[in-house]
Amino acid sequence: MAELIQQQIQQLVKTLNDYNYQYYVLDNPSVPDAEYDRLMRELKQLESQYPDWVQADSPSNKVGGQALKAFTQVEHKLPMLSLENAFSAEDMLAFNQRLLDRLTTVSQVAFCCEPKLDGLAVSLMYENGLLVQAATRGDGKIGEDITENVKTIRSIPLSLRGELNVDFPQVLEVRGEVFMPKQGFASLNQNQKASGQKQFANPRNAAAGSLRQLDSKITASRPLAFYAYSIGYVEDVNGLMSQSHYGRMEQLKAFGLPMNPEVRKVQGGEACDDYYETIAAKRDNLSYEIDGIVFKVDDIAQQQQLGFVAKAPRWAIARKFPAQEEITILNDVEFQVGRTGAVTPVARLEPVFVGGVTVSNATLHNADEIARLAVKIGDSVVIRRAGDVIPQIVSVVKERRPDDAKEIEYPTSCPVCDSALQQVEGEAVIRCSAGLYCQAQLKESLKHFVSRKAFNIDGLGDKLIDALVDKAMVKTPADLFTLEQFDVACMDRMGQKSAAKLIQALADGKKTTLPKFIYSLGIREVGEATALNLAQHFLTLGAIQAANEEQLLEVSDVGEVVAAHVVKFFKEPYNQEVVSALLDLGIHWPAIEKPNEADLILEGQTFVLTGTLSSMGRNDAKAILQGLGAKVSGSVSAKTDCLVAGEKAGSKLTKAQSLGVKVWTEDDMLAFFNDNNVG
Numbered sequence: 001m002a003e004l005i006q007q008q009i010q011q012l013v014k015t016l017n018d019y020n021y022q023y024y025v026l027d028n029p030s031v032p033d034a035e036y037d038r039l040m041r042e043l044k045q046l047e048s049q050y051p052d053w054v055q056a057d058s059p060s061n062k063v064g065g066q067a068l069k070a071f072t073q074v075e076h077k078l079p080m081l082s083l084e085n086a087f088s089a090e091d092m093l094a095f096n097q098r099l100l101d102r103l104t105t106v107s108q109v110a111f112c113c114e115p116k117l118d119g120l121a122v123s124l125m126y127e128n129g130l131l132v133q134a135a136t137r138g139d140g141k142i143g144e145d146i147t148e149n150v151k152t153i154r155s156i157p158l159s160l161r162g163e164l165n166v167d168f169p170q171v172l173e174v175r176g177e178v179f180m181p182k183q184g185f186a187s188l189n190q191n192q193k194a195s196g197q198k199q200f201a202n203p204r205n206a207a208a209g210s211l212r213q214l215d216s217k218i219t220a221s222r223p224l225a226f227y228a229y230s231i232g233y234v235e236d237v238n239g240l241m242s243q244s245h246y247g248r249m250e251q252l253k254a255f256g257l258p259m260n261p262e263v264r265k266v267q268g269g270e271a272c273d274d275y276y277e278t279i280a281a282k283r284d285n286l287s288y289e290i291d292g293i294v295f296k297v298d299d300i301a302q303q304q305q306l307g308f309v310a311k312a313p314r315w316a317i318a319r320k321f322p323a324q325e326e327i328t329i330l331n332d333v334e335f336q337v338g339r340t341g342a343v344t345p346v347a348r349l350e351p352v353f354v355g356g357v358t359v360s361n362a363t364l365h366n367a368d369e370i371a372r373l374a375v376k377i378g379d380s381v382v383i384r385r386a387g388d389v390i391p392q393i394v395s396v397v398k399e400r401r402p403d404d405a406k407e408i409e410y411p412t413s414c415p416v417c418d419s420a421l422q423q424v425e426g427e428a429v430i431r432c433s434a435g436l437y438c439q440a441q442l443k444e445s446l447k448h449f450v451s452r453k454a455f456n457i458d459g460l461g462d463k464l465i466d467a468l469v470d471k472a473m474v475k476t477p478a479d480l481f482t483l484e485q486f487d488v489a490c491m492d493r494m495g496q497k498s499a500a501k502l503i504q505a506l507a508d509g510k511k512t513t514l515p516k517f518i519y520s521l522g523i524r525e526v527g528e529a530t531a532l533n534l535a536q537h538f539l540t541l542g543a544i545q546a547a548n549e550e551q552l553l554e555v556s557d558v559g560e561v562v563a564a565h566v567v568k569f570f571k572e573p574y575n576q577e578v579v580s581a582l583l584d585l586g587i588h589w590p591a592i593e594k595p596n597e598a599d600l601i602l603e604g605q606t607f608v609l610t611g612t613l614s615s616m617g618r619n620d621a622k623a624i625l626q627g628l629g630a631k632v633s634g635s636v637s638a639k640t641d642c643l644v645a646g647e648k649a650g651s652k653l654t655k656a657q658s659l660g661v662k663v664w665t666e667d668d669m670l671a672f673f674n675d676n677n678v679g
């Protein structure tokens with residue numbers, strides 16, 4: 001027994017030291033933080049139970065990793081420590097109680113609350129107001145000299161604002177986090193992918209890897225940012241620095257250092273919990289990754305009274321958010337066939353709680369992605385789920401690969417209809433060649449056909465469509481309109497009442513609009529906007545069906561790919577049959593009037609819509625603007641002529657303002673519509 005525990009401790013120490021090396025030295029961790037934290041807690045638990053067996057090289061009371069030899073080493077004047085972690089409200093209560101036990105004279109502690117940025121700590125040494133040295137944390141005592149690299153980060157001032165010895169002290173060490181904003185991270189990874197280079201697992205590794213470059217030109221090309229969060233060593237003969245941590249943050253801001261705008265000072269533990277909840281709710285909308293909240297005792301005298309333990313201050317704690325990355329097992333890979341025949345590998349996972357939900361499936365995208373991950377069935381994989389984004393497999397933990405791990409085999413024929421698969425050159429996707437003869441494609445097409453923006457048929461859910469196709473009651477979209485109440489009522493979970501409702505909905509659905517009809521056909525690459533443009537350009541279905549590629553290219557937003565798909569679609573005899581069957585069954589729409597040239601008052605102008613409009617949906621506003629000849633685009637650029645900003649407009653509004661793009665409120669837009677008798 002004893003020996004077993006000792007072995008367990010040794011094993012944990014070895015594993016965690018390996019993980020530290022991968023994380024801190026190589027900037028390339030193999031397991032998610034949640035897994036590391038679990039193993040660390042296990043080790044600490046064993047060490048406190050069996051103090052005689054604590055190993056000399058235990059990571060439980062060490063900070064970070066070793067400084068890379070390739071850099072000049074910097075000895076920190078004051079150690080750069082880590083933080084104690086809290087994982088729950090109970091942990092926070094215990095922390096608050098520990099503080100109150102030690103600070104016997106106070107009944108409530110004031111805290112400074114700060115988002116815990118997921119980047120890496122750096123020390124910036126300012127002497128007489130000039131930045132003379134920048135260093136990484138390293139092992140807490142010795143870091144790496146990264147002065148030249150840090151100087152390439154635009155938001156870090158090379159000199160402080162204000163007057164020496166009046167505003168700022170003669171020596172001031174500023175500490176803070178260098179991080180990579182989410183958007184910068186996404187575009188960096190896109191570039192890495194395009195140039196065939198390794199992609200980074202997350203923004204933290206990307207930031208660390210970018211900062212610890214021997215060539216500062218590479219660092220300069222990376223989108224790094226910085227927020228200050230404390231001070232280290234100071235020579236301050238005039239006693240300029242505040243005795244409140246929050247006060248110091250305000251001072252640093254006045255000296256020109258970037259400060260996180262979310263930082264707040266609050267009183268007592270409950271206010272800390274409120275702050276935690278508030279930021280947690282905002283987390284997905286922040287432009288940078290955070291993995292928790294840091295709570296710091298605000299009063300510097302109290303901080304000094306509390307002091308430090310081996311690797312962290314007693315006066316601060318990091319409360320971590322639930323993990324967005326977890327580790328689990330890939331049990332199997334199944335292949336799904338989509339509406340356009342694309343065959344997509346779907347990962348079946350051992351269920352795991354991540355990003356606030358239990359995840360048991362993740363998309364694997366295509367064969368290229370499987371090759372990039374080099375994943376096998378049976379592997380331990382890292383799953384990421386952030387916000388509402390669908391879960392992704394980000395990496396494979398190679399050292400945990402079991403001996404019987406199986407290669408993922410791509411099917412050689414359609415897994416649903418057994419027809420041949422085709423791969424278009426230059427595309428990663430593989431498609432079933434059978435079109436609507438393939439039941440999977442038929443089901444997905446029908447789901448699209450009845451969806452909200454197409455025929456909008458209430459009461460025709462995915463399960464019912466699957467069943468109707470399986471029972472061969474529906475073979476084409478036209479068959480939906482020949483269904484009878486009696487047939488539908490016999491289906492699972494349907495009764496006479498819901499069947500009657502559905503038949504009525506189908507009858508009502510026969511009246512539609514031309515753009516919706518075009519959209520519902522599910523022609524590849526023809527979305528709502530393109531369908532609308534096609535309808536407005538050609539005015540009748542017949543004209544669209546008869547158009548050749550050249551004529552189609554005249555439609556705004558229609559390029560060669562779309563034109564080819566449209567022509568191909570209407571050439572297909574099967575599609576021609578379905579379209580005429582639909583028309584024979586009474587599908588109809590009001591005629592579109594040709595807009596007067598003189599009515600196209602917004603011709604050549606690009607509009608962007610953002611925020612919530614109270615008087616109409618964004619799609620309606622878009623249609624009216626397009627009717628006046630405007631292009632409506634999704635993103636603001638220098639080419640944008642006007643941004644319509646509704647309620648709660650966010651980053652697009654800021655961007656438009658910074659580019660000097662004209663901005664309309666919803667009222668401005670309505671007034672314009674009114675003046676021009678539209679809307």
Ligand SMILES: NC(=O)c1ccc[n+]([C@@H]2O[C@H](COP(=O)([O-])OP(=O)(O)OC[C@H]3O[C@@H](n4cnc5c(N)ncnc54)[C@H](O)[C@@H]3O)[C@@H](O)[C@H]2O)c1
Binds near residue numbers: 022081115118119121
């Ligand atoms: N996945 C892995 O293999 C692996 C390996 C080692 C460490 N880790 C992760 O790293 C953590 C330990 O790392 P650590 O020692 O750097 O501790 P930490 O990340 O838990 O906390 C300390 C660090 O927080 C950062 N920080 C961000 N905002 C801050 C703020 N406002 N104020 C103060 N500090 C702020 C600083 O960089 C500071 O050094 C572990 O809990 C684990 O999640 C993961």
Ligand SMILES: [Zn+2]
Binds near residue numbers: 414419
């Ligand atoms: Zn098929």
